[in-house]
Amino acid sequence: MKALKLSQSPDNAIGSLLKYLFEQNKISAAFVLCKNNSRDYFYGLITDKNLLEKITPTTPIMPSSAGKMLSKLTMLEPLTSPIAVVLRPCEMRAFYELIKLEQARPDNILFISFTCKGVISIKESKDGFEEKIEAYQKNPATELTLPGLRQCCQICENFVPENADIILPLIEKNDLNNTTFLIKTEKAEDFVQGFEAETVEEELNDTEISKIKEKRARKKAEVFANITPDKLGMKGLIDIFGRCLNCHACGRACPICYCNLCYFDSADSEVGPKAYEAETETKGAYRLPANTIFYHIGRMIHISLSCIGCGMCTDVCPVSIPVGTIFTRVAESAQEVFKYIPGRNIEEKIPILTFKINEFEEIGEE
Amino acid sequence: MQTEPTIIGFLCNWCSYAAADLAGNSKLEVPGNLTTIRVMCSSRVDPVFILNAYFQGADGVLVAGCHPGDCHYQTGNYYARRRLALLIKILQTFDIEPKRLRLSWISASEGQRFSEITQEFAKFIKEAGPNPLKKKPFFE
Incomplete structure (x- = not known):
């Protein structure tokens, strides 16, 4: 050229x-x-x-x-x-x-x-x-x-x-x-x-x-060899995200996370007596800040298909959690399901904003 | 300790919720530990709702909507299917029990089928035991 x-x-x-x-x-x-x-x-x-x-x-x-x-x-x-x-x-x-x-x-x-x-x-x-x-x-x-x-x-x-x-x-x-x-x-x-x-x-x-x-x-x-399902599970997630402050800086810095009224910042995700009483009843204790892992997995659900792996989230994390690496790993497997590469083609739709009639038939019970 | 599992059912207003209603009217058995939440369409269910149910102690989550092609809003259930496919993949990546999630298509006339599916699912969840996510460790 x-x-x-x-x-x-x-x-x-x-x-x-x-x-x-x-x-x-x-x-x-x-x-x-x-x-x-x-x-x-x-x-x-x-x-x-x-x-x-x-x-x-x-x-x-x-x-x-x-x-x-x-x-x-x-x-x-x-x-x-x-x-x-x-x-x-x-x-x-x-x-x-x-x-x-x-x-x-x-x-x-x-x-x-x-x-x-x-x-x-x-x-x-x-x-x-x-x-x-x-x-x-x-x-x-x-x-x-x-x-x-x-x-x-x-x-x-x-x-x-x-x-x-x-x-x-x-x-x-x-x-x-x-x-x-x-x-x-x-x-x-x-x-x-x-x-x-x-x-x-x-x-x-x-x-x-x-x-x-x-x-x-x-x-x-x-x-990625260290981020495999058998090394994660709930225990692995707590090892990685345990020290999360719930500051949501990763979401603020993320280019894809755009909602001004984020569900995880809303009153819906505040901790009320109902939430902690249910847990203290069975465990005798309640860990705070609450909902940290829920926030991260929730964010993965929302953005993983569009995650472009820039690493802004890792960069802004005040407690040095390798957020971006985990997200890139999850994003890769999620994008693989739909054979989607974010940012490749402006005409291509984000997979959850479109569908095909005959697909994933194993998921829905007929 | 709680012995009976908790199951949350997200039922679409036009098909599955009507099917649940029909099952009740026909005096068919429906598991008592199924808590139903009526949504206008199965595509209203953000995967985060399901995750939230898990973290708050649900042992199983059932999402039910109209059969493919029969959606009241034409295409809603196809979107729902894709979203759940995404959620299942993410849960698999973390090894956190995607089997506790079920998506079923139940039309308004299938009261019998609603009863069967919910009973079978309740049995399956009871055998699978309590949801490990519920036991988030406080001290290891």
């Missing part, structure tokens, strides 16, 4: 492209990761092209899921003028799922994404973060033992943004001085027309990608 080559670092190259799009009035805003200082990263909607020097789209940090943030912008009404969005592959898949859930609209968005090496946990964005980023950038993508790299990223096999309009092949090259934009769609071609860069023909490097995929799949199998 057509590609544009620039001898600049990825961040600067994206900056130049956005600047060009602003100058030509092709976009009215850019939605991109910004940096205030080494402890303060955030997603911003930029309309002033002079502020583009603050952007840092490839810094390995995810302060919040861009998919969720974009849905906040587009939930009530679609965007009226085109914007460019730079986001990671999992964030884009999350955005697609939110579109299917009618929480976002895809109109007027130019998606720019890149093959993703993973992100470093938010908890690491304190003093000394710069050195971590440097180590991260030097390391090849097959290296999974970087300090602070999210576990969900280490086991992620969907690091190629299949649906983006413009793709930057970053991790196969690991080149900080040259950047290539792969122009994937016609829409993108219209946008970049006239942009000064060397035009070449280039494809994604499939051999390198499958090498990284293989490495991550091996890691995944290793991690």
Whole structure:
């Protein structure tokens, strides 16, 4: 496919492209990761092209899921003028799922994404973060033992943004001085027309990608070997989720968990005398906070089909429960039932929002 | 200690609830430990309701709706079937007893069948013993 080559670092190259799009009035805003200082990263909607020097789209940090943030912008009404969005592959898949859930609209968005090496946990964005980023950038993508790299990223096999309009092949090259934009769609071609860069023909490097995929799949199998049904059961669940505070931060951070009035926050799930008396009668004690495991399994039921395995939940957990890893494991088996891959195709319906007449006949008794 | 199991039945208003009514009118036997909850359609049952029943001490959960193709709302029961397929898979992943959950199609004229299914299910649950989820350990 057509590609544009620039001898600049990825961040600067994206900056130049956005600047060009602003100058030509092709976009009215850019939605991109910004940096205030080494402890303060955030997603911003930029309309002033002079502020583009603050952007840092490839810094390995995810302060919040861009998919969720974009849905906040587009939930009530679609965007009226085109914007460019730079986001990671999992964030884009999350955005697609939110579109299917009618929480976002895809109109007027130019998606720019890149093959993703993973992100470093938010908890690491304190003093000394710069050195971590440097180590991260030097390391090849097959290296999974970087300090602070999210576990969900280490086991992620969907690091190629299949649906983006413009793709930057970053991790196969690991080149900080040259950047290539792969122009994937016609829409993108219209946008970049006239942009000064060397035009070449280039494809994604499939051999390198499958090498990284293989490495991550091996890691995944290793991690999942400890999350099998025989090791779980109620006892295993208490081992994992026992220290849960019931703060619901995982749900707040999750891009797919969108309900403003969550059942688990409602008065229905408050503990009344009926609930604790029934338990104290049989056990002589009642454990608080109540309903922690119920919350997690309940959330799995609600979101597992759309879970894109970004790992935001693990990142925000104040008591370091590997929420994301467990969810990814459950999500994989749930998605397997319906042969569904979240975020792959915008036309494909979420399995529980559709049905086939002749299926699962073993479940309902005739 | 409680010896009789607790069974929760989510019955669809148009078919299964009417069948339960018919079973009662026909003086057919229905297990006394079945607590029925009337829902407008089997697809109203969020799998979380079922999980909630388990955690609050139900030993078995029965979801009953119209036969496929006969839904009062045309397609509700097909959605219900998919949701339960999802729930069963998640329960299997955690090894927490998907056998305590049953989905049956019982039409409004099948009072006899309602009686048979509920009795058979009650017997099965009694044999299976109390629900381990109910005994969430406080101290191991």
